[in-house]
Amino acid sequence: MIDMNKLKDLMTNMDEPAVYQAVTEVMTDGGDEALAALEVCQEAMTEIGNRYEAGTYFIGDLLFASEIMTAVVDILKPALSAGSMTKLGKLVICTVKGDIHDIGKNIVKGMLEAAGFDVIDLGIDVTPAQIIETVNAEEVTIVALSGVLTLALRSMQDVVSAFIAAGVREKVRIIIGGNPVTADACAIIGADEWSNSPQKGVEICRAWASA
């Protein structure tokens, strides 16, 4: 059993080899603590963001932390998906137009893959047209939108409006997430659901896919 507080410190200080060693140990121990390990690493990402804002970390640190976090999700993924080996179908995820933040999106993506979704990641700064084109071509029924900037809320609304204008709104369920997203914002935007927790987001998508 690993010390979760220590893992959080290691992640916050971006001690790459020690982080990998700790999460690998979680897996060799049977993977029961994989979700707990993921959660402390996410908390560390928030602290890393705070340090960036405080001026003690720089852009390079953020990008390095993002790489470590992506690798952590990959290492823990087999245990996160244990018990849900059913294929849940295709899902589109992206960071919306005007926003290039993708650390949170990549975490959610990793967790959706772990849950059994075949995730089509359109990347960052994605237009409504790109999303609709993919949904139509790939026959996708779930769309997950991420955004961290306040302006991302407008872009999310543009996505919903574009689905309505294209006459295909009822064919998809749309979940939105990211720091500025709230229940009020979700209602105004017209999305079906919202969450700032990747775990809860995965549960919502899983329920939709199984309905």
Ligand code: B12
């Ligand atoms: C890292 C970062 C960057 C990095 C991004 C690197 C990358 N590859 O993503 C860089 C340095 C490139 C960057 C650039 C900019 N940034 Co910046 N950035 C941040 C920072 C420090 C951390 C964000 C982050 O990654 N958090 C960690 C992740 C894990 O959290 P998260 O994104 O919230 O995601 C979690 C949940 O929200 C949820 N979630 C996310 N998406 C989804 C989707 C679904 C469906 C679900 C269910 C859940 C979910 O799950 C995630 C995991 O827990 C924040 C400040 C902060 N403390 O948040 C500023 C911040 C977001 N940035 C900000 C700004 C202004 C910018 C710039 C415009 C700066 C500039 N002047 O150039 C540019 C953006 C340009 C653009 N067009 O997007 C502002 C936004 C202000 C606002 N309200 O609009 C912030 C808040 C800083 C500040 N206080 O001013 N930034």
